[in-house]
Amino acid sequence: MVRPFASVLVALALCSAAPSSQPGEPFKPGKLPPAEVAALAPGLTLRFYAKPDNKTPLDARRVRLAALHVPADSPPTPFIAPGPFHAKLTGYLKNPLKGDYSFKLVGTGAITLKVNDKTILTLPADTDKSVEIELTKNYNKIEIACMSSAKGDATVRLYWAGEKFDFEPVPPDVLYSRHDDADLVEKSAVREGRNLFANLHCAKCHTFQGPEKSIVPTIPECTSHAPHLDNAGRRFQYDWLVAWILNPRALRPEATMPSVLSGPEAEKQAADIAAFLVSLKSGDALPATVPNPKAADGRALAKRLGCNTCHRPDDPQKKDELGRLSHFFTAAKYAPDALGHYLKLPHRRHAWTRMPDFKLSDAEAAQLEAHLRDQSKGVLPARPKGDAARGEILFEKTGCARCHTTRPDKQTALYQLERLRALNKGCLAPKDHGKGPDFGLHADQRNALLAFLKTDGISLTRETPAEFSLRQVNTLQCNSCHRRDGESTRWHAVLEDEGKEPEKLPSLTWIGEKLQPGWTKKMLAGEHDQRARPWIKARMPAFPARADMLAVGMSHEHGFGALEDERPKHDAKLAAIGEKLIPQQGGFNCINCHAIGKTPPIAPFEAPGINLVDAALRLRYHYYQRWMLTPDRVDVSMRMPVFATDGKMTQIREVFDGDARRQFDALWHYIQTLPK
Numbered sequence: 001m002v003r004p005f006a007s008v009l010v011a012l013a014l015c016s017a018a019p020s021s022q023p024g025e026p027f028k029p030g031k032l033p034p035a036e037v038a039a040l041a042p043g044l045t046l047r048f049y050a051k052p053d054n055k056t057p058l059d060a061r062r063v064r065l066a067a068l069h070v071p072a073d074s075p076p077t078p079f080i081a082p083g084p085f086h087a088k089l090t091g092y093l094k095n096p097l098k099g100d101y102s103f104k105l106v107g108t109g110a111i112t113l114k115v116n117d118k119t120i121l122t123l124p125a126d127t128d129k130s131v132e133i134e135l136t137k138n139y140n141k142i143e144i145a146c147m148s149s150a151k152g153d154a155t156v157r158l159y160w161a162g163e164k165f166d167f168e169p170v171p172p173d174v175l176y177s178r179h180d181d182a183d184l185v186e187k188s189a190v191r192e193g194r195n196l197f198a199n200l201h202c203a204k205c206h207t208f209q210g211p212e213k214s215i216v217p218t219i220p221e222c223t224s225h226a227p228h229l230d231n232a233g234r235r236f237q238y239d240w241l242v243a244w245i246l247n248p249r250a251l252r253p254e255a256t257m258p259s260v261l262s263g264p265e266a267e268k269q270a271a272d273i274a275a276f277l278v279s280l281k282s283g284d285a286l287p288a289t290v291p292n293p294k295a296a297d298g299r300a301l302a303k304r305l306g307c308n309t310c311h312r313p314d315d316p317q318k319k320d321e322l323g324r325l326s327h328f329f330t331a332a333k334y335a336p337d338a339l340g341h342y343l344k345l346p347h348r349r350h351a352w353t354r355m356p357d358f359k360l361s362d363a364e365a366a367q368l369e370a371h372l373r374d375q376s377k378g379v380l381p382a383r384p385k386g387d388a389a390r391g392e393i394l395f396e397k398t399g400c401a402r403c404h405t406t407r408p409d410k411q412t413a414l415y416q417l418e419r420l421r422a423l424n425k426g427c428l429a430p431k432d433h434g435k436g437p438d439f440g441l442h443a444d445q446r447n448a449l450l451a452f453l454k455t456d457g458i459s460l461t462r463e464t465p466a467e468f469s470l471r472q473v474n475t476l477q478c479n480s481c482h483r484r485d486g487e488s489t490r491w492h493a494v495l496e497d498e499g500k501e502p503e504k505l506p507s508l509t510w511i512g513e514k515l516q517p518g519w520t521k522k523m524l525a526g527e528h529d530q531r532a533r534p535w536i537k538a539r540m541p542a543f544p545a546r547a548d549m550l551a552v553g554m555s556h557e558h559g560f561g562a563l564e565d566e567r568p569k570h571d572a573k574l575a576a577i578g579e580k581l582i583p584q585q586g587g588f589n590c591i592n593c594h595a596i597g598k599t600p601p602i603a604p605f606e607a608p609g610i611n612l613v614d615a616a617l618r619l620r621y622h623y624y625q626r627w628m629l630t631p632d633r634v635d636v637s638m639r640m641p642v643f644a645t646d647g648k649m650t651q652i653r654e655v656f657d658g659d660a661r662r663q664f665d666a667l668w669h670y671i672q673t674l675p676k
């Protein structure tokens with residue numbers, strides 16, 4: 001490997017068994033005191049400062065990777081105005097083996113990398129250069145400080161290479177930092193409060209008033225709406241409505257809808273409002289989806305699609321280790337056939353629902369309805385009928401209309417109450433909520449909201465896609481199906497009892513570096529008409545409302561701009577060489593496992609690969625090279641053969657003297673020529 005930078009060997013490593021330093025002493029890499037290790041969590045800590053030598057950060061949060069991307073004129077975090085910034089990423093690199101490693105920085109602005117307190121690289125001086133140092137086994141301290149340029153995007157990415165592998169982004173499973181630093185804990189509470197404020201729809205009834213004018217929240221989670229209640233009369237059952245309105249959390253402990261009714265009149269009022277809702281039959285009657293669907297077919301389908309990674313049939317008040325949503329009252333909630341219609345288009349009346357869209361056919365939706373009705377055993381008491389006319393007035397008066405509309409074509413607006421005065425009153429009071437609704441908040445949620453309400457609220461007008469995507473991957477429970485950063489999936493946990501394993505699904509660890517955000521966005525929106533892996537029985541569901549920012553955010557998380565993809569210019573000569581490397585004769589036999597356009601793979605049984613036409617459209621070039629050179633380092637569970645066992649040369653010596661990189665580059669040029 002040619003390394004233009006004079007490969008100085010900086011001997012930083014001290015004895016690896018040495019105890020770590022005391023405060024004031026220089027840091028000693030290696031083992032850390034047990035108390036320090038106990039406080040570590042995967043990932044690094046990212047802090048922003050007004051000035052580089054400030055002690056107190058403006059903001060702090062945790063990140064998975066040694067990377068950052070902030071587009072020009074965008075806020076680096078929701079709590080900081082757009083403009084130039086100083087940032088620091090800190091933590092430990094936990095190294096499995098003592099040895100020599102090379103580091104490389106890619107980025108814009110002024111960046112320095114310190115390892116074990118010594119500066120080893122600075123940008124822009126060391127652009128395109130790398131430096132080799134010795135790392136101790138176990139913990140090595142790392143710090144990346146960056147000052148963004150006055151103009152343009154701000155980007156940082158840290159790469160490393162070892163004896164057995166070429167340059168790759170430093171993987172998340174070797175990065176650690178303390179999760180309990182006081183500033184981090186404080187800023188995390190404010191962040192959590194902001195999320196709660198958005199997700200509990202506080203802005204429907206309250207707004208912040210900034211120093212000059214009142215703040216109108218613009219972030220997507222704040223402008224998302226509660227479900228539309230049009231046609232409620234054909235969709236929901238009366239007794240369920242009364243119970244839900246009285247206390248949503250009795251039926252679903254994780255409900256975000258508050259109880260708005262209290263006092264001796266509550267039951268009567270709930271009945272009146274429910275009577276009003278069942279009178280709403282504006283839409284079409286719901287046609288039966290298909291005749292006589294079988295519950296057994298629905299059960300098999302639910303298994304295949306992994307519904308039970310997020311749902312369970314038993315009583316919601318019974319604890320579930322995986323925190324899955326109960327279907328106990330689902331049959332009692334939905335009118336006949338309405339459940340199937342909901343499952344077909346779960347986002348139709350609630351764009352921000354967390355329930356994914358599996359693109360079910362009519363028959364599948366009907367089968368799943370039959371299965372759920374079979375499973376869902378919750379029975380609710382019959383309630384006396386209420387008065388719809390009174391209910392219509394109460395719907396406005398008690399605040400339902402702040403969050404819900406009964407018109408399919410109309411959204412609710414954001415309201416503006418007076419500036420919040422006593423923060424521990426009303427909705428945030430521990431017990432008596434006065435005229436305010438009851439969200440059933442826990443103490444830590446209340447504290448987070450309190451911390452957030454003490455800020456100026458301007459963060460409700462700023463979003464950072466990288467943070468959004470981290471948040472949504474948790475909220476939407478992508479880990480039901482996908483591995484990430486060495487963590488297993490909920491699907492594995494669910495099947496463990498049966499002694500089974502789920503299918504091999506792609507990992508999300510490298511997703512922002514791997515896929516073109518445009519492709520990912522279309523996939524998350526459910527707009528691809530073909531699947532990359534037709535052999536998989538599970539199905540990637542769609543989350544259309546979040547698709548755009550989620551795709552862009554995952555890319556930013558890895559330190560890439562949405563459009564950043566330095567693809568080599570197409571070269572017909574190289575493509576011709578690449579074509580010859582594909583077949584078994586004189587090539588790598590890629591077609592054994594990979595389809596190419598309409599030509600199916602020859603023997604994909606053990607390790608089916610993705611159609612190379614799709615690969616050309618999906619992948620970023622740098623990831624492609626990395627995958628081809630070291631598929632086992634990128635994802636060891638995918639059984640793609642390693643063609644360059646030493647990371648440099650392949651068995652085919654006649655082409656480019658066996659130079660793996662150049663051969664894979666030729667293959668890349670070839671797959672770019674395939675008809676789409």
Ligand code: HEC
Nearest residue numbers: 200201202205399402420421422423425426427428435436
């Ligand atoms: C459906 C409308 C509605 C929603 C949604 C709502 N509130 Fe309220 N809030 C009220 C009403 C009504 C009051 C009582 C005002 C009064 O008693 O004068 C109140 C009072 C308060 C108070 C006491 C304010 C004071 O000045 O005394 C706080 C703090 C508060 N709410 C915070 C929140 C938070 C945080 C959320 C989101 C979790 C939220 N509210 C959601 C309607 C709402």
Ligand code: HEC
Nearest residue numbers: 302305306307310325330353354355356358368476477480
């Ligand atoms: C990744 C997690 C996830 C998977 C997988 C999933 N769901 Fe859901 N589902 C949810 C969440 C979360 C909600 C609650 C949505 C909300 O209130 O916004 C939900 C809601 C529902 C509801 C509505 C419940 C109600 O009380 O109105 C039904 C019915 C449902 N899911 C059925 C299914 C079926 C059938 C499958 C499999 C095809 C499935 N879900 C797969 C997460 C999931």
Ligand code: HEC
Nearest residue numbers: 200201226227245255256257258260273398399400403404
């Ligand atoms: C602060 C906003 C808010 C207020 C106020 C509110 N809701 Fe809701 N409501 C929601 C949200 C959000 C959901 C989705 C389920 C969840 O997350 O709890 C929901 C769900 C529902 C549903 C089920 C809809 C579906 O498609 O599954 C009904 C019915 C409903 N609310 C009726 C009411 C009525 C009636 C009132 C007034 C008594 C009311 N809500 C007050 C936010 C609100």
Ligand code: HEC
Nearest residue numbers: 305306476478480481506511531532533534538539540541
């Ligand atoms: C019910 C299971 C399930 C859930 C939940 C799920 N996925 Fe997937 N996902 C899949 C399956 C199956 C595939 C493979 C689809 C294919 O390639 O044909 C996939 C593929 C993907 C891919 C393409 C990866 C690649 O290398 O080709 C991305 C990106 C992705 N999912 C992101 C997400 C995100 C983000 C979430 C959460 C918002 C999520 N998924 C939730 C099942 C799921």
Ligand code: HEC
Nearest residue numbers: 588589590592593607608609610615618638639640641667
């Ligand atoms: C023994 C089977 C096998 C052979 C031979 C094979 N691959 Fe693969 N390939 C795989 C598997 C398995 C995957 C991972 C599939 C997945 O992500 O689900 C893969 C993934 C890929 C990807 C990533 C595709 C994407 O869009 O995510 C590329 C590119 C690729 N292979 C190219 C090649 C090329 C070029 C050759 C020949 C030099 C080749 N493969 C030979 C099995 C194989």
